[in-house]
Amino acid sequence: MGIKETLKALEQIGITEIYMMSETKDKKEDREEILRKLYEEWKDCKKCDLHKSRTQVVPGDGNPYSPLMFVGEAPGEEEDRQGKPFVGRAGQLLNRLIREVLGMERKEVYITNVCKCRPPNNRKPTPLEMRACFPYLKKEIEVIQPKVICCLGATAGEGILGKSLKITKVRGQVFLYPFNPKIKVFLTYHPAYVLRNPREEETLIKDFQKLKELISQQ
Numbered sequence: 001m002g003i004k005e006t007l008k009a010l011e012q013i014g015i016t017e018i019y020m021m022s023e024t025k026d027k028k029e030d031r032e033e034i035l036r037k038l039y040e041e042w043k044d045c046k047k048c049d050l051h052k053s054r055t056q057v058v059p060g061d062g063n064p065y066s067p068l069m070f071v072g073e074a075p076g077e078e079e080d081r082q083g084k085p086f087v088g089r090a091g092q093l094l095n096r097l098i099r100e101v102l103g104m105e106r107k108e109v110y111i112t113n114v115c116k117c118r119p120p121n122n123r124k125p126t127p128l129e130m131r132a133c134f135p136y137l138k139k140e141i142e143v144i145q146p147k148v149i150c151c152l153g154a155t156a157g158e159g160i161l162g163k164s165l166k167i168t169k170v171r172g173q174v175f176l177y178p179f180n181p182k183i184k185v186f187l188t189y190h191p192a193y194v195l196r197n198p199r200e201e202e203t204l205i206k207d208f209q210k211l212k213e214l215i216s217q218q
Contacts, residue, residue, distance in 0.1 A: 031064035031065060031143050031144060032064055034143050035059070035060070035064055035140070035143055038136075038139060038140075038143070039057075039059040042057055042059065042116065042136055043056070043057045044057075045057060045116070045117075045136075047132040047133070048117075048128060048129045048132040048133070049129075050115065050117035050118070050119060050125075050129055051117060053117075053118070053120050054075075054080060054117040054118050055080045055081060055083075055118070056080065056083050057116045057117055058075040058079050058080065058083055058084065058085055058113065058116050058117070058118070059083075059085075059112070059116060060085065060110055060111060060112030060113075060140050061084045061085055061086075061110070061111050061112070062106065062107060062108075062109050062110040062111050063107060063108050063109060063110055064110060064143065064144050065144070066108060066109045066110045066144065066146060067146055067147040067148060067215060067218060068102075068104075068109045068110070068146055068147070068148050068150065068211075068215055069109070069110045069111075069112065069140075069141065069144055069146040069148070069149045069150070070086075070094070070109060070110070070111045070112070070149075070150050070152060071112055071113065071114060071137070071149055071150070071151050071152065071156045071159070071160060072085060072086060072090075072111070072112070072113045072114070072152045072153065072156055072190060073113060073114055073115070073124065073125065073152070073153055073155040073156055073190065074113050074114065074115035074116075074117070074118060074119055074122075074125050074155075075113060075115075075116070075117065075118040076088050076090070076118060076122050076192075077118065077122065078091075079091075079118065080117075080118035085111050085112055085113050086111050086191075089192075089195055090190065090191040090192040090195060091191070093191040093194065093195060094106075094111075094152070094191045097191075097204065097205065097208050101205060101208040101209060101211075101212060102208060102211065102212050102215075103212070110140075110144055110146065112137065112140055113137075113156075114130055114133060114134070114137055114155060114156055114158075114159030114160075115129055115130060115133045115159075116133055116136055117133075124155055125155065130155075130158070130159050134159060137159065137160075138179065141177070141179070141180070141183070145183075146183060147182075147183065147184065147215065147218035148183070148184045148185075148186055148211070148214055148215055148218060149177060149183060149184070149185045149186070150186045150187075150188065150211055151185060151186070151187045151188070152188065152189070152190045152191065153167060153189060153190030153192075153193060154166065154167040155190075156187075156190070157170065157185075157187045160177065160185055161175055161178065161185060162178060165187075167187065167188075167189060170187050171187050171188050171189055171203070171207060172186075172187070172188065172206070172207050172210055173186075173187055174186055174214065175187070184214060184218065186207075186210070186211050186214055188204060188207035188208070188211070189203065189204050189207070191204070
């Protein structure tokens with residue numbers, strides 16, 4: 001008996017609604033493949049003016065099954081050239097902290113940005129640019145399902161939490177991700193800020209120690 005015949009037979013005995021489970025729910029989700037397809041859709045994005053000056057869209061990078069996601073502001077010159085987030089000097093500092101403080105390797109975490117295109121002269125993305133790109137970031141979070149999102153800098157925090165904030169006042173604090181309160185949001189300085197202000201490196205290290213504790217509690 002085919003589906004149409006089965007539905008007609010069920011209707012005759014008073015059953016008018018049935019619910020069918022998708023076969024894909026029983027299979028292990030291939031997050032890498034999902035992200036690959038999403039990035040293919042995003043690579044020609046022209047939702048804001050940043051597409052006019054970029055070399056390429058810079059998607060996230062790393063382990064899509066990681067419990068930890070880092071979110072920065074936007075690609076810089078080196079990221080725009082290589083097509084990967086945090087591969088310049090700030091990325092080198094981030095890699096070192098991941099390794100020396102968290103006891104992990106870069107490939108074990110997932111790293112992305114609020115905006116996927118480089119703003120001219122590495123300026124801060126405008127609110128309009130951030131809003132245009134947020135659906136991409138939100139989709140990454142939905143696919144990866146991290147337990148903790150670490151926002152690197154005020155812009156990342158604003159992009160994730162949807163409100164203005166001063167990083168010097170909220171760094172080291174934990175918030176809830178607005179679209180999924182099961183996900184913790186931790187805020188700290190952007191590595192680029194610490195490179196410009198070396199005396200703050202100790203503060204960043206202390207924040208990463210707090211981050212390590214937070215991850216272990218999840």
